[in-house]
Amino acid sequence: MKFGLIFLIVLGSLLTRETESAKILSVFAFPGPSQYIFASAILKNLAERGHEVTSISMFPQQKPVKNFRDIYIPENANLVADLLTDVDEMQQLSELENMMAMYDIGLSMCPNVFRNKEIQKLLKSSEEKFDLIIMELFLAESLYGLAQHFNAPIVGLSTFGTTSFIDRVVGNTSPPSFLPSVFTPFDTKMTYRERLSNFIHIGIDNLYYNFFYLPKQEEIYKQFFPNAKISLQEIQKKFSLVLLNQHFSLSYPRPYVTNMIEVGGVHIKQIPDPLPQELQAFLDNATEGAIYFSMGSNLKSKDLPPEKLQIFLNVFRSLKQKVLWKFEDTELPNKPDNVYISKWYPQPSVLAHPNVKAFITHGGLLSTTEAIYHAKPVLGIPMFADQPMNVANAVKRGYAKGVDFKTLNEADLKLGLSELLYNPIYTQNVQMYSKRLRDQPMTPVETAIFWLEYVLRHDGALHLRNTGADLNFWQYHSIDIILTIVGVILFVLSFITLVIYKLIGLIYGKRSKRKTKSKQN
Template identity: 35%
Template sequence: MTRGPGIAGLLLPALLCGLLCPQLARTENILAIFSYTFGSSYLLITPYLKSIVQRGHQLTLISATTEMPEIEGVHHIRVAKLDMLMKILLEFDYDIEQSKWMEAQFVSDYFYNCSRFVLEDPGVKALLRNTSAQYSMIILEASHTDALYGFSQVFNAPLVGIAAYGSAWNIDFLVGNSAPSVYEPMSALGYSPGLSLLEKWHNLIFITEERLVERFIYLPRQIDLYKQNFPNAPVSLHDLRRRFSLILINQHFSMGRVRSNVPNLVEVAGMHLHEPPEPLGAELKQFLDEAEHGVIYFSMGLQMLDKWLPPKMLATMLAAFKQLKQRVVWKSNDPTMANKSTNVYARGLLPQRAILKHPNVKLFITHAGLLSTIESTHYAVPLLCLPIFFDQFQNSDRMEKIGVARSLDITGLMPEMVVEAIEDLTQKPSYKQRALELSARFHDQPMTPIETALWWTEYVLRHKGADHMRIAEQEMSLVQYYNVDVVSVLFGRIGLSAMIVIFLGWKLVSLATRNLEYRFNVPMVR
C-alpha cells in the first residue's frame, strides 16, 4: 500500500519556501489609480494588477467603469464620469495638421478632467475620508496625472508609476535622469530623427517648447486640483513630482531604444503578454490556414476611428489589397466595405495576438502603436508602418532602422505605393530574418517582463519605498542639480581672470601709444 507524505513531508516544503522566498511571507495593502479612458492601456496593466493579487497582496483599484475588466479579489471603485471622457475622445475631430498649441490645450483639458473626475467621485472621497484606510504603496500612471500624486501624501505611501507609452523627457524628469534625450519629445508634431546637428537643435527647441507648454498650460491646473483636494499635504506638488520610488516603463533596449536609466526606472516591455492570447474563431482560423500565399494583417489600433484617417485612405488600401495574391485580415470600423474583396476578411474586433502568432501571417500593416510594435517583435512579424500621432513616428523610425519595417506617409498614399512596399517586405528574406533576430534578443531576458515588474514592485515594498534607489540629485535644488553654483564659480574665476588680462593688455597698449607720441611728438591715429 502506498503511503502519503505525512505531516512532516508537507511542512518541510512550506518551511523551505518561507525561508527562501521572504517576499511571499508578507502581504501589503496597495492602492492603484488609473484614469485611462481607452482600452489599450488597460491591456497593459490588467496582467500586472492580477499578478499583484495572485501574490497575496490586497488591492484597491480606482478606474473607469467600462474599460477595466473585473479582477477577482479586488476592491474596485469605478468612476462613471471617466466614461464621459471616452465619448468626448471618440467624438474629437483629430487633425494631423493642428498646431502643437492646439494639441496641448486639448491634452491639458483631457487630463485635467481625468484627475478631476477621479477626485470628485463619491467612492473616492469616502476612501480619502476613511481614517482607518492604510496603504503601503500607490500605483498610478506616471505621466499627466500629477494631481493624483496627492494620494501618497494622504496615506504616507511611496509612489510607483507606470509609463504606458515608454519614456520621454517628462519621465526622465520624474526620476532624475540627468541626460534626457533630445530625440524623444512627448508629441510627434515636428519630430525629426535627430541625426544631423540641425535636427538635434530642432528637437531641442521643440522639447523646450513642450516644457513651456507643461509649465504654463498643463501643470497649473493640476496644481490647483492638488491644492483643492489635498490642502494639508506637507509637500508641494513640485517636490512630490520628483519622489517616485519606481517607474515601470513599457519599453526595452533590445527594440532599439537604448537609454541610460537610473535604478528606479525599470524596463518591462511585453508585460501585457503574460495574459494568454484570445483564441481564433473557427471561421478566421480556416481563412488563415487555407491561405496558400500567406496572410497580411491590417489594423490601425484598438481605438482608431476611420474619421481620424485621411480621406480616401481606406479606399486606397482596399484598392491595393485587391492586387495582392496574399489574403488580408483587416480590423475595420466598416467591415462591409472591406469584405467586398474576395481575399479580405474584415471584422470590427479581432484577436490580434493570435493572428500574429499564426505561421501564415507574413506582414503586419500597423499604425505603429507601442503595444502593436511589441507584439510584432514578440512574434517576429515584419511591419509596414503608417504612423499618425504621438509615439508612433518614433516607434516606426526605430523599427525601420533595425531593418524589420518600412514606413509610408498616410497623407499621400497611392495603391501602387502600398503594393510596392508590401511586395518588398514579403519577398525580401532580410526583413523576416531581422524580425527573427529581434524577437530572439527580446526574449533573451533573465526574467519575463511581468516577473521583473513584480520583483521590483515588491522590492520597494520590502524596503519601505527604497529611497536608496533614487538619485541623490532629486533632493537638490535646480541650482545644485545643474551645478550652477559650481559653474558660476568656475566661469566667474575664468571671466575675472580674462577681464584682468584684457584690462592689463589695454593699459599696456595705451601706455605704449603715449610713449610713441611723446618720443616722436606725432599724435597717433586712433
C-alpha cells in the same frame, strides 16, 4: 552545466521570495485601452500573488478577479475619442499642437477623477489604507496627491518609455543630442538639422510643461488636497521606482538611473491564449498567408475618411492573401470576400499564428512590441504622439515599411505590402529583433513583480533614488556652477585687462614725459 543549475536555483529564489500581502492602489486615468493593457498585466499578477489590488481606471474587468477591485471612471470616456474622431483634422496638427492637445487632456482628466463619486468616497473613508500607490505617469501629476493622502510609497508606470517630465521625478538624464523627443520621428543618429530641431522641440516642450501645464496641475492639486502637508513638487521627489514599457531591443540603449526599470512586453503572454474557433479556422485556411490590420485601440478604422477606406478595400481585393481587419462597425460596404472584419481581435494571439505574414499598424508601442515579439514585419501608418518615431525606427531597422497617411494611395500601399510579403529580408530582420527581445533573464512581468515587491519589502526603497531628483534645473545641469566660473573668469579677465591698460598708460606716460624733456633740452 553546474553553473546553469546554480543560476536557475538563484533565479527561482528571487521569484519566490516571501513578500507579505499588501493593499495596493493603482491609478490609470488616461482613457486609452492600450495604456491599461500594459498596467493590467502587472496588476493581475499582483492579485494572483495574494495582494489586494484596487484599480482606478476606465476599464473594469469583464469577469470578477480574485483580490481585485475596480473603481470605474466613465467621466473621461470621450477625452481622446473627441480628438481622434476627425482623422483628417488630426493629421493637420503639427508636432507641437499634438503635444499641447495631449496636455489639455491631462488638465481635463484629473479633475474628472477627483469628482467621481466613488473616488470621493475613497478619499473620505477613514478605513481605506494602502501600502503602495501605482500611478500612471502620463498627464496625471495632481493625482500623485493620493500618495500623500494615504501616506504610502509611490511607484510610476510609463506606457511609452521616458520623457523629460518622467525623468524629472527620478533625476534621470536624457541628452537631446542623441535621444529624440517622443513627438518627433528621429532616432538616436540625428543629423545636425535633426539635433537642432530636437533641441528646440524639447526646449519648447519643457517651457510649456513647466510654466503653463504644471502650474495648472498644481492648482488642481491644491483644490482637491487643500490640507496637504507637502507640495506637489515634494511628492514628485518621492517616487520609489519607475517601470517603463520599453526595452533596448525595441528602441536603443540609453542611460537610466537605478530605479528606472525596463519591462517592455510585460503584457505579452509567453503562451498565447487560444483563438476563437471561427478565427482559428479562418487563419488555418489562409494557405497563401494572411495580413492583420489594426489602427489600435484609440483610433477607429470606421472613422477613416471614405476615400482612404476605398483605397484599403481596392488593395485588399487585389490580394490573394486573407485579411483580418479590426473594423468597429458591423457592416463594411463592398467588403471583399478575402476580408474578415471584427470590432476586436485578441491581437497577440493573432500575430502568433504562423499564417500571419504582415501587420498593418498605426505604430503604437504595444503593437510594435507585439509585432517584434511574434516576428511579424510591419507596414506602419503613424497618426500621432510617439507613432511616427516608432515607425521611423522600425523602417531604419529593416523590418517595416512606412506609409504617410496624408498621401496614402493604392500604389504605395500595394508596393509596401508586396515588399513585406515577398522580400524575405523584412521577416529575417524582425526575427533577429524578436530573438533579442525574448533573450532576458526573467520575463518582463517577473521583473516588474520583483521590483514592486522589492519596494514593499524595503519600506518604499527610497535608497534606490539618486540625489539628482532633489536638484532644481540650474543645479542639476550645473548652470549655477558654470555661471560662477564664467563670472570669475570674466572678473579675472577684466582685472588683467585693467592692469594691462594701466601698465600701458604708465609706459606711454613715461615715454611722453621723456619726449617732452628731450624737446626742452
